[in-house]
Each structure stands twice: as structure tokens, then as C-alpha cells.
Amino acid sequence: MNGDDRIHLSYQVEGGDLTRAGEASSGVKQTLRKLGIDPGTIRRVSVCMYEGEINMVIHANGGLAMVDVGLDDITITLTDYGPGIPDIDKAMQAGWSTAADSVRDLGFGAGMGLPNMKKYSDEMKIKSIVGVGTTVTMVVKIPS
Amino acid sequence: MTLNEVRDVLNAEVLTGEELLDAEVHSACGSDLMSDVLAYVHNQSLLLTGLVSPQVVRTAEMMDMCCVIFVRGKRPDASILQLAQDRGLAVLATDKRMYQACGLLYTAGLNE
Ligand SMILES: Nc1ncnc2c1ncn2[C@@H]1O[C@H](COP(=O)(O)OP(=O)(O)O)[C@@H](O)[C@H]1O
Numbered sequence A: 001m002n003g004d005d006r007i008h009l010s011y012q013v014e015g016g017d018l019t020r021a022g023e024a025s026s027g028v029k030q031t032l033r034k035l036g037i038d039p040g041t042i043r044r045v046s047v048c049m050y051e052g053e054i055n056m057v058i059h060a061n062g063g064l065a066m067v068d069v070g071l072d073d074i075t076i077t078l079t080d081y082g083p084g085i086p087d088i089d090k091a092m093q094a095g096w097s098t099a100a101d102s103v104r105d106l107g108f109g110a111g112m113g114l115p116n117m118k119k120y121s122d123e124m125k126i127k128s129i130v131g132v133g134t135t136v137t138m139v140v141k142i143p144s
Numbered sequence B: 001m002t003l004n005e006v007r008d009v010l011n012a013e014v015l016t017g018e019e020l021l022d023a024e025v026h027s028a029c030g031s032d033l034m035s036d037v038l039a040y041v042h043n044q045s046l047l048l049t050g051l052v053s054p055q056v057v058r059t060a061e062m063m064d065m066c067c068v069i070f071v072r073g074k075r076p077d078a079s080i081l082q083l084a085q086d087r088g089l090a091v092l093a094t095d096k097r098m099y100q101a102c103g104l105l106y107t108a109g110l111n112e
């Protein structure tokens, strides 16, 4: 990578199939390793992206994950056309969840996804319109 | 301690990753809730769980762990084992319950 070159990755995340959730995150992780990004940064990106990917699968019937890798930061943009989030402040609270029991059987649905994403990213923005969809943007800085 | 020693302490069966058992491990995490595991980025190398789901392997992968241990006699299906193999993770299974398995490993020196 040099100068202002950024690397763009994108993944279609399928809804419905809960067992396959995480494939995009796994692909991103492997690519970041090949790019030589430091392991600590990769792990933070992994947690952010994986929780976000799970959310797209369980709450929004899938979506598009885009990861943009620069020299100083990695930006993750998750876009879906699901139901949207009526009250973002409430959704951000640890423990708040509308997930079904079938999701709990996978080890998720405890209302910790968005708080985890917030904790491990340096910046996080949620744009959501009920009935239209949700876009979550997270920036993870790469330590110099 | 090594994964070989972990296996001995738990009297565990190796379901995949026999060749990985020389790896050194320093700390572990026990939970059935994957968001809990993801909440603490601490360099743990082992995940003990009673939850059988591909997301267990994914979570371990995301956290750079090298081994998943299914407790209380749980056995993952072939697709879960295949995923672990693809991602370079060892999988063990023990009949011990979570509390006991964690206690045994902690006492044996896995306590960072
Ligand atoms: N992409 C999304 N589309 C619609 N709703 C969402 C989305 N992401 C999160 N939510 C809502 O926010 C709540 C909290 O999300 P999160 O903290 O990840 O917890 P969990 O996924 O365990 O329910 C969810 O239960 C859901 O109601």
C-alpha cells in the first residue's frame, strides 16, 4: 500500500442462514492478515465486523459489508434493507435485545453486539430509517 | 501448559487438530454466550463452551484462539468440525461440566 491508495473489500451477507453468519468476517480477517496489519487491530476489526454481520443476519435478513483499508484506519460499512432501528439509544444499551430464542441458541441475542462494536471501534455511526434499513459505519484506527 | 496437557487434565477426547496439541496456551475463557467472549479481548487461547454451534468456532477464530473445548459431553457435528479444521483450530470434548473443567484447568496452572 502506498500514499492514498485504499483497498476496498465487499461481501454480500446472506440473511436467513444463521449457521453461515461470520463468513464475511472470516474473509476480511484473512485478507487483513495477508496485508500485514497488526494482530491487535485485526482482532478489533474482527469483533466489530462479526457482531455487525451477525446483526445483519438475525435482525435484517442480510445486507452488504464493505471494508475499506487505508494506512491509518480501517472503515467498516454495513448496509441492510431490514426493518430499521426505531430507537437507536435504546438499541445501544447493553442487554437490550429483540432477538428471537433461535438466535440465543447460537450464542447471540444478549444485547451486547452494538455495545461491543462501540467498545472496539474508534468511531461508530448508526443511520437507520424504520421500514427502509440501517447503515452502521465503524472506524478502527491503525496504531502507527 | 500445552494443549496436550489440557487434554490430559480434562480427560478429553481430541475431535480434530491432533497435530496442533503441542501449542502453548496461557489463558482460557468459559462461556455459552458468544457476545461475552467477544467482549473481552485478552489473548485467551482456549474457549470452553457447552454451546454447540458453528458460531463457537467463528468466535474462537475472531479472537485468535487455537482450541475449542466442548464441555458436559456435547459433541459438535461434522460441519462444525470441518469448519474448525479449515480455520486451523483444535477441538476437544470432555464429559466434565463447565465449572469443573474451568476449575481443573485453573488449578493446573492455566490462570493468567
Ligand atoms: N441491522 C439491524 N437492523 C435492525 N435492528 C437492529 C440491527 N442491529 C441491531 N438492531 C436492534 O438493536 C438491538 C440490539 O442489538 P445488539 O446490541 O447487537 O444485541 P442483539 O443482537 O443481541 O439483540 C437488537 O435486538 C435489534 O432490535
Ligand SMILES: [Mg+2]
Residues within 6 Å of the ligand: A051, A054, A055, A108, A109, A111, A112, A113, A114
Ligand atoms: Mg447483535
